[in-house]
Amino acid sequence: MRISRRQFGTLATASAAGLMVPGLAQAQSATGMHSFAAPAPGKNTHPLLAKRDxxxxxxxxxxxxxxxxxxxxxxxxxxxxxxxxxxxxxxxxxxxxxxxxxxxxxxxxxxxxxxxxxxxxxxxxxxxxxxxxxxxxxxxxxxxxxxxxxxxxxxxxxxxxxxxxxxxxxxxxxxxxxxxxxxxxxxxxxxxxxxxxxxxxxxxxxxxxxxxxxxxIKTPWEIDILRMAAQHAERMMSRVAQQLEPGMNALVLENMIRAAGWAEDKEYSMSNMAFQIGIGPYWGVSGSNRNYEIKQGDLMRIDGGGTHFGYISDITRTWAVGGSPTSKHEEIYDALYAGFLKGLELLKPGVKMSEMYAEVRAEVEKSPLLPTYARGHVGHSISLSPLLEDHPLFAPGFDVEFEPGMCVSLETSYMAAEGSYAPGPYNIEDSFVITESGYDRFTTVPDSLVWDGSLTTQ
Missing domain, CATH: 3.40.350.10 (Creatinase/prolidase N-terminal domain)
Incomplete structure (x- = not known):
């Protein structure tokens, strides 16, 4: 179910006034009650948590x-x-x-x-x-x-x-x-x-x-929960992309993201959310609201997601509001996406995380716009860390080899401040589990800044 701009404005105003809690936003946006089997005698736990080994x-x-x-x-x-x-x-x-x-x-x-x-x-x-x-x-x-x-x-x-x-x-x-x-x-x-x-x-x-x-190395249950968490985050970001329009005030972003997160929690398993945002010229991650009018073509970045039974989600979507990026923004995104594709080639058992970093960095640096890609890492393990980025990292000095059962996030992030070629917040990030022959992909990042969130709306 979509929330109209009028409905969202009402929800955001009520939330800001302390009249609503996130669970109510979720309940009001749900299409109907989801049915679950009755718990076993003496237990009152979530049916998904009950499957934990x-x-x-x-x-x-x-x-x-x-x-x-x-x-x-x-x-x-x-x-x-x-x-x-x-x-x-x-x-x-x-x-x-x-x-x-x-x-x-x-x-x-x-x-x-x-x-x-x-x-x-x-x-x-x-x-x-x-x-x-x-x-x-x-x-x-x-x-x-x-x-x-x-x-x-x-x-x-x-x-x-x-x-x-x-x-x-x-x-x-x-x-x-x-x-x-x-x-x-x-x-x-x-x-x-x-x-x-x-x-x-x-x-x-x-x-x-x-x-x-x-x-x-994750158990099958852990892999299922991390997949669910990542796909929930992707649906949340898709919902925001469909709702965000030029002319809105960036003050609404925090509430918009949280309302979308609770609305997309179809399993009733999310306990909280942790995310970073960037919009237009603002690439910082403090999470503070910004009194800024969003413009056509502004880059929007959401990085992070919800927590489910302690397990986190950490993916990122970056897109141009209104689908009108500048050619400079597209050039930077393309360079970062090329590095991301190189990472996909190396996401398989036996490859060292330090090798992944070197190869991805070298690919990004083929672009004359980013001859030095001074990024500390290009990915990390994921599990229960409240800081989202778990060790080991895809970084120099981490000679850990990928093994089946590892759950990881691959990312090519770039914060372009004033004075750079194309200022704005950028990150391309998806989550995966390593398999015997390569990887199983939890989510699919867009290959372009022109994205309206229609990839995942179910």
């Missing part, structure tokens, strides 16, 4: 632990807690929340994962996970289960180390003679000091690389 993901982590002599892992980064247990903690992702203070997971060398969660989330986590043991961290919220223990007086001040202490104690019990792995680079000083006071230095190791490696 916890055992397959745990086996991958534990296989790497065995290889590296790790007896137990303490996981504190929110995205890795989500990866290892399937539970996305709303508290752990909050701004300014130290990693490990609101959610942590402990992975033994064998057996179930153990999740330590904020008391406020202890109703959600057991029902939304499978084969995960859940322990509630102390909290000031009053959860009455009829027992005297639940009705004890609570302080408004709680120990921010409490959950981490319990997780570390559990890991010490599980580790036996093995080492304890932990993402040391993610710990603030207080948590790191406590770790060092409890675990001898020769018994602990930094597990960040192990978890990056674990996340690199």
């Amino acid at each position: 916890q055992n397959a993901i745990l086996a991958r982590i534990q296989g790497l632990m065995k290889r590296d002599g790790v007896g137990a892992l303490v996981i504190v980064k929110p995205e890795n807690v989500a990866y290892s247990t399937g539970y996305v903690s709303r508290f752990a992702y909050g701004p300014g929340v130290p990693a490990g203070s609101q959610a942590a997971a402990v992975i033994p060398a064998s057996g179930n994962a153990q999740l330590f969660i904020n008391l406020m989330e202890s109703d959600d986590a057991p029902r939304m996970t499978d084969d995960v043991d859940v322990t509630a961290m102390p909290g000031f919220v009053f959860v009455d289960d009829g027992t005297p223990e639940s009705r004890q007086e609570r302080s408004a001040t709680i120990d921010p180390l409490a959950g981490f202490k319990d997780a570390l104690a559990a890991a010490q019990d599980m580790a036996s003679d093995g080492k304890i792995g932990i993402e040391k680079g993610s710990l603030l000083a207080g948590l790191l000091a406590y770790l060092n006071s409890q675990v001898p230095e020769d018994r602990s190791l930094n597990s960040e690389d192990l978890l990056y490696e674990a996340r690199l």
Whole structure:
């Protein structure tokens, strides 16, 4: 269902006034209720999340632990807690929340994962996970289960180390003679000091690389979710391209993109959106609204997408508003697209990511307009990183070879400021999964700046 400019103006005005929430925009734009099967007894989880294979993901982590002599892992980064247990903690992702203070997971060398969660989330986590043991961290919220223990007086001040202490104690019990792995680079000083006071230095190791490696090869369920997320982002961008017209004020862009995102969430699986925009002469990524009248031929860029069960989407669409790009804009886009096509040729098992970077850069630099394409990378892995770009990168020094089961985004990005040949925001980006013979494409970027969003409207 399309939203007319009049309807969108009404929705945007109401949203700006605080009268609407994104879910309402989604409900009002839907063509009808989607039916889902009733949940299994004792469960109240999304039917897609119910298909997640916890055992397959745990086996991958534990296989790497065995290889590296790790007896137990303490996981504190929110995205890795989500990866290892399937539970996305709303508290752990909050701004300014130290990693490990609101959610942590402990992975033994064998057996179930153990999740330590904020008391406020202890109703959600057991029902939304499978084969995960859940322990509630102390909290000031009053959860009455009829027992005297639940009705004890609570302080408004709680120990921010409490959950981490319990997780570390559990890991010490599980580790036996093995080492304890932990993402040391993610710990603030207080948590790191406590770790060092409890675990001898020769018994602990930094597990960040192990978890990056674990996340690199996806299970079939993860591939399906990342494909769904990318295609949702593509539909969202298509909807915006169909609605955006010269003469609009760029102030509407943020609301327009968010309304389109919720409207296209046909699976009811998106939890939030993260995107960068550029319009006309503005190529910055702050996300702030701009009081600027959009002109015929202005370049529009949307980069990013929604988050589904913790898994992100990261594609980009760049087009000329009104379908009238200048010849200079077309020349730049063509040079970047040539580099993107070169990347497609190399997107297959056995090719090193550093080689991909060199070949794509060399192809772009064949254009006299871009003799130096000083871009730090031309792609990256994708999974659960809230920063969208997961390691490893398609960049110098990353000699990781593509393998079947990797999910990646290939991109040729270029921010042209005033003083360049054709100022404006550019990026060409799609997502893929590597297969035995090459790649499976999740989305298809336009080969031209003349695009009206009609590629994906279903």
